[in-house]
Amino acid sequence: MSRELNVEALARVEGDGGITVTLDGKKVKSVTLDVHEGPRLIEQLVRGMTPADDLNVIPRICAICTLSHRYAALRGLEKALGITPPEKTQLTRELMMLGENVESNSLHTFLLALPDFLGYPSAVAMLNDYGDDVKRALRLKKFGNHVMEVTSGRIVHGENPIIGGFGKYPSRKQLDEIRVKAQELVPDAVRDVELFASLEYPAYSEAPMVFMSVNGLKKKYGFAGDSILISNGKEVSCEDYKKLTNERVVSHSFAKRSLYADKPFTVGANARMVNMGKRLDGQAADMFKEHFNDRWLTNPLYNNLAQAIEMLWSLEHLPEACEAVAAMDDPKIAQPTRLTGSGTGAVEAPRGTLYHHYEIKDGLIDVADIITPTAQNLDDIERHMKLTAEKMLAEGKSDPEVRLGLEMVARAYDPCISCATHLVRLKRV
């Protein structure tokens, strides 16, 4: 007997996509994450532009990780142009990334992922019982937005970070305000970690995983690097990103897919914790040591707890980042040393490793290649959703329970397909 079961408007993930589970009795024939959103061809759009114009277009890819895109573009373009940015520039960029991390992780953990774990259909429904937690998340998000605004010039699509430097550096007063506020919010972030550590993480999706993240600069925990750490112990230059991502096209999706050594892999906060967790310090390190266990290596749902710990780390590091920036005089904007060259920028967006590769010829963009975290995660999302469907159906779980299990896996990756509605489709044949 065949039947089809639809759930419309799967909210709380980014973008226009859907999930199709095809079942034959209790046997799962396939699980696909279908990306319906049309290709935006942005890599073609920027061909022939100057690097400065490219920088104004590229971050429009996303309104949440806009600074990650800008930072990745800056790193790629500056490498291609032979620019070494001044230390204050690098530190201010780190500051803006800390802000974006707080902003994005607070949104995802509390307002997108948490309702599932607590049995609510949405954050709105949580308000009566968890009103203080929701408002705490909004305060954190507001603060993250503020850091982004101070450093980049605007909350969304700020254009203050430019090639070779910043249009204007944050003032001492602004930095002092961020430093004080970050310290005030640390206890809130600790409570968030405790809340996420107290949740029950279903085991349906568990299977050995491969994790990738940048190797933070100066071998510290961080959101930018020149090489990629793989949880199998290997390290690869980010210039060789194509060997890691091996992009391919599939028929059911407008987003390309990635495989490493013919297998799916995961990027994101969980991957950063697996690869760089031992580099954490402060209370974030204490929390990591207390809560990290082998299940993190197999269960994508732990990405939520990883994001909470990372948000704490970001808040703890904002004061010292502010101090470091404030202690330096504003440098001149670094200028290109060549007009033809290539370079790859790799940064850690909140949802995972983001690559921007550029080839510049006579001062104009000749090739642009962007590989987003979600494109890298899609195959692993499908793999873990299939496991979830198989195990839940084998246990006789109802369709609504299976759908929720699948949605929790998809949401755990904090996917950013970009804008609009979603659809989960459970097909029984």
Added chain:
Amino acid sequence: MHKLRDAPGETEAGLRAELESVAGQGRVYVLGLGYLDKADDGAGVLVAHALKKLFPSYSYSEHDGVEGTVLDISEKKEDATVFFVDAADLHAPPGTIRVVRREEIDDREITTHRVAVALMAAILERAGKGCAVICIQPETIEFRAQTSVPVKEAVGKLTAALSQVMKVRD
């Protein structure tokens, strides 16, 4: 699709009367939503920017941080109503303005690019504040296109009506 009232938005006076009936006697805040790079999608932001010149402490846009603004208003000890202004597909002629009251705001969270309006409305409601969404029907949301003529007119009409409502409470 939200259930919509048949708002008397055909004239500025009618629109103003509708807004007055929602706002009650308390302070009025305007929060404009949208994306200026996508033509008419930025209508709400245009309204907020125009009102900001007249009421800088009471008019905000997406660029000011939506969640933070709502959080701040919710914690103020005053009687207040927040009007969110946004472009929305009303299946109506371009430039049509409709007021969607709090009880008609769908609780589903459709967008994640920022926190859903439904959540912000619920937070305001818990804090004893009123709110409504003023929707403007776009003609085009094409990237980098100009704001259409009917939406420009709607922005002007709504700005005038809101400024009258805000003025008597300033």
